[in-house]
Amino acid sequence: MTLDNAEATEPRRDDSLYLSRDGSLYLSGNYAPVLEEVTAYDLSVDGKIPAELSGRLIRVGPNPIAPVDDPVNHNWLTGAGMLHGVRLRDGKAEWYRNRFVRGTDVQMALGEPAPPGPTRGYDAANNTHVLKIGKGTYALTEAGCLPMLLSYDLMTEARSDFGGTMGDAFTAHPRVDPLTGETHAITYTPSQEKVQYQVVTTEGRVRRIVDVPLPGHVMVHDMCLTQKYAVILDMPVTFSQLAAMSGDPLPLRWTPDHGCRVGLLPREGTAEDVVWCELPGTPFVFHTGNAYDAADGTVVMDVVRYESMYYTNSLSAFEDEARLYRWTADPATGKVTEQLLDDHAQEFPRYDDRVTGQDYRYSYTVTSDDVPKGFTGLLKYDVKRGTSERVDYGHGMLTMETVFVPSAGSSAEDDGWLMAYVHDATTERCDVVIRHAQDLANPVATIHLPTRVPFGFHGSWIAD
Template identity: 45%
Template structure:
């Protein structure tokens, strides 16, 4: 870290979105559940738990209640929309804000720092009065990715779907610039990617609404795309995520489509439910081509987030969160409709899919131990939603073999985000580790990074790392361990 950055960290600075500076105390005061102008127009995504923050904060030597496990050495990072400005508050939807990454650095039982930074697209850098980074673009798209952040081949990558490039950050969340996989990425990437624990390779299904395509992409451990399969998919559907097994890729072609071609835009959101459009799964062998996709028709529904997938005896098992329909209401986003955890059993040869609901709680953001991705797993974790625009009220742990679950609930007025599983040590059993998530503490008026023992989440956090500010509800993130 440079001397200038070290000095900034010791001071605990706050940077305002308009480009000025203030104190960390100013940032903390501004972090409470304040309302903004959009709330007067009835937009829940500009107020309360979703309200954007307006300062970039660096805070060091964070206070902790409980004890941070010594084995946690790395960074917990989470991305999410955080608009710099909102031109039309009444039409604002949650997924449109520029990405802001919130991170906590843990080492030797200490929480060394918290910091948050906007991803610097050229548009963001220009509005902050900073030097433009420039760099490659796809179809001249300049957007600060706001959906996910992961580490692959030594690169911290902020992700978004729809055709834009990922952006690379450094380990202190400063933006390096657009990342095109060393010139090998043929278009945009995706909001979700799977790093296969068996090979270390990254798999993604990229789609683009402007110049319609769907591509299955594989990047090698050298950070270069080594495989591309163009898959004909008509109608410009939203393909937010996909599933990966040891031998197959599962595609979700479902009835949510790009709206300018339907005449049904919803509150400015560019995708909408398409009544009458068929729903289908595509099963593609990892080494297959476009003609090898086996399309299986299913009942209309929508899947934002699968939990995991694996195969056995010729069948594919999918654990996922299913909506009966989505993006057909006046305000697209969390809480529009409930979603439920299901198990789908897919027989590609017979062309059949069997569904089984596993829980009657509304849940989202399912995750598993990342070492079990593409393989059979016993445990899964999800966010339990409360009523009213998807404000999450707790975490659920599922034992998918026994059919049981347990829950951790936050205190009244709080919230909690997607939980990331971290094994307690190399070679630890599947459920032997920690769950980490940002949780807003209404009594304190700020957010904690909570650490729960995955084997007993009902007991509550083993550590609460107290941040000086509120972290708005966001989307996806990762635990990025220190290199050994």
């Protein structure tokens, strides 16, 4: 292995340390930021990387570039984005790179010119997802930040509004229809009492925008997509103007009086065509799995469900543990029924993207017995049989979101590779672990990275 910056490594830490001396969880242990941008070549590998894997496994997460003014009240969701990428080809791990997304905070801290492109909204925290949209790869977040177009080497090339066609904002959780290649998004800005449904073509231009009014300033983090509908999640987490005026960097509040419902918007319909379906109680969902139209006219969606969110304050996103549920929305009755699928604490549901919006079988999440300290295992759930299979990564190993990559030449839903960045608390380094989805117990390859990868949010396999 060779390094462009051989000194850019982190000292070993005590893996029992989860709170820093100032009491901030999200600035200590593997939540703490890394400040060096590293390039490493010819990475060390245990096992054998499947030769068919040619592309990059990229993820992103919050990584403050400057000292935090108020560490005790630092919110994990607000840090500048840092990208981490591993390039695989011909059975080798050719390189690892980490790069800050060049939003305003990073550009000013580094003394660099701003990236080209339009300027509107807040662009300091593209820290939530990396996704291919049209022909480009973008670092994404929600609530008004413009997407950031990335180079192959993970440098920020430009701010993007999709050639001037984008609506008021974009989202970190669009869905790509595998049958058309178009990208579907439900977007919002905190200042408006509405969402926008946007459809991006394979050429990277928005061809359709629909404004859908909402009764409040609602955070709409994710969505579902079926062949008939774009599904809007109207959940009881709203933006507080009072909290924003008091200086809260993330003024989100639990608002159970808002209620909880999903909106079924026909993909070529208008706001007047939305059918709203009420849920029992007031649960909350950050992340959805797959969804599809059932033969009886209902809409089935699998979600990771919380009882509440931000109940105490906006710092405590994981006070309650989430579990895998199935929601069935009936447009005939305007009601949603709930079914608990799996009672393990879990998050970050992924599936084979080739079946987005279609009836499917397998969900892959990460699981833990102590969520604030990190996710320790991988959970595969069979929605047809109602069974699950769990594997733990081992002592001191804390996993991040798992990505499914189909096997070359296979159309079988579960025939593919599960890939994840995994923090090793015993070495303060990170591995990329590759398993076959049909053999969770035996990883086929472990790629050793030269540095630590802080806990973050989402990522993608971008095939060459």
